Amino acid sequence: MQIFDNQDLTSSxxxxxxxxxxxxxxxxxxxxxxxxxxxxxxxxxxRRRELLDVELEAQQNKIIADHGEAHFRQQxxxxxxxxxxxxxxxxxxxxxxxxxxxxxxxxxxxxxxxILSKRAASVNRIYPLATSLPWLNNDxxxxxxxxxxxxxxxxxxxxxxxxxSYIGLDNLKLVMPxxxxxxxxxxxxxxxxxxxxxxxxxxxxxxLAAKALAAKLELDSFTAFTAGMLSNIxxxxxxxCFLTTFNEMHSEQLKDAYNNKDKRLxxxxxxxxxxxDILLEQIVLRSAKLSADLIEQMNFExxxxxxxxxxxxxxxxxxxxxxxxxxxxxxKAFVTFRSLAKDELINADETKALLQSVNLNPSEIALxxxxxxxxxxxxxx
Numbered sequence: 051m052q053i054f055d056n057q058d059l060t061s062s063x064x065x066x067x068x069x070x071x072x073x074x075x076x077x078x079x080x081x082x083x084x085x086x087x088x089x090x091x092x093x094x095x096x097r098r099r100e101l102l103d104v105e106l107e108a109q110q111n112k113i114i115a116d117h118g119e120a121h122f123r124q125q126x127x128x129x130x131x132x133x134x135x136x137x138x139x140x141x142x143x144x145x146x147x148x149x150x151x152x153x154x155x156x157x158x159x160x161x162x163x164x165i166l167s168k169r170a171a172s173v174n175r176i177y178p179l180a181t182s183l184p185w186l187n188n189d190x191x192x193x194x195x196x197x198x199x200x201x202x203x204x205x206x207x208x209x210x211x212x213x214x215s216y217i218g219l220d221n222l223k224l225v226m227p228x229x230x231x232x233x234x235x236x237x238x239x240x241x242x243x244x245x246x247x248x249x250x251x252x253x254x255x256x257x258l259a260a261k262a263l264a265a266k267l268e269l270d271s272f273t274a275f276t277a278g279m280l281s282n283i284x285x286x287x288x289x290x291c292f293l294t295t296f297n298e299m300h301s302e303q304l305k306d307a308y309n310n311k312d313k314r315l316x317x318x319x320x321x322x323x324x325x326x327d328i329l330l331e332q333i334v335l336r337s338a339k340l341s342a343d344l345i346e347q348m349n350f351e352x353x354x355x356x357x358x359x360x361x362x363x364x365x366x367x368x369x370x371x372x373x374x375x376x377x378x379x380x381x382k383a384f385v386t387f388r389s390l391a392k393d394e395l396i397n398a399d400e401t402k403a404l405l406q407s408v409n410l411n412p413s414e415i416a417l418x419x420x421x422x423x424x425x426x427x428x429x430x431x
Contacts, residue, residue, distance in 0.1 A: 051363065053365060057407065063404050066396075072330060077395060126322075127318070134295055145347065155234065228426060235250055242329075254423075266414070269377065276355055284341030358378060383407065
């Protein structure tokens, strides 16, 4: 986001938050937090052991031998990640590939959101589109069959249209962006086990925070909620693209080394892991602008979020943003602050700079602090 990149401090905080989404240990390492070990016991236990002359000589010989191996390992690793970067650059040159293949966006999904933005929205208009997406149809049926939403404990809903009617249009304005974004999340973010949940939680919180701010300013809540929910779509695409590319290329090169009986190369490749530094670099470099490109491909007309997502990517000040972009920017800043504060990765001065960068005023901060921006509340009559 250009508004965070304007200043070194807010840019650093933005990167810190992304690092945290990759992993807490990684964020702490980048932030300079070094784990310390408490030593207890006698003076003898704490005293560093002196090496005997023969041990020192053996250690020096090992270092000399290892130096050549380490250089070879570094070369192989560097070459591999250069190839990964090259492939990623090719993928990002084709927005169609990212849209349809990496994220797997089906036209019916944005079409549903477009219908929900209109006054003439109806279950009858949504139903054919929802049933054309089996995953969405199943999610809707599973939702209405949850114990807290079932009208009768002994009745199971199995029909998609009945599920849509039961949920109702007001609830669908929360449910549809949520289910759609959730479907676009990476299937797995291994080796960053918690990243998928973090991406999801942050997207939901930004959407709910934007909705709360929009209500205060009498802006359209559905537009704000959807813009907030989809504002991270670029980050999802970058994450999916990087991890998919890494895993495919890693598996392919391991297989080639094995088939060629190149044990030395195989042993090095086995130890190569997905680089969090490259993932962070790609997210920071591409995600906001990619979000704008992907939303533009959805061809929204009545759902006016395209301008907002472009403003989030390119505007240098909230005063230059449209109202929906402004509330999403404020929501993002607040969620970033809250996330970093939870893990003690932001201080008071940094908090002030972050919130001031989007002109988040005290009354808005108070509103967001008292609002539940972690859970969607549906109203079934």
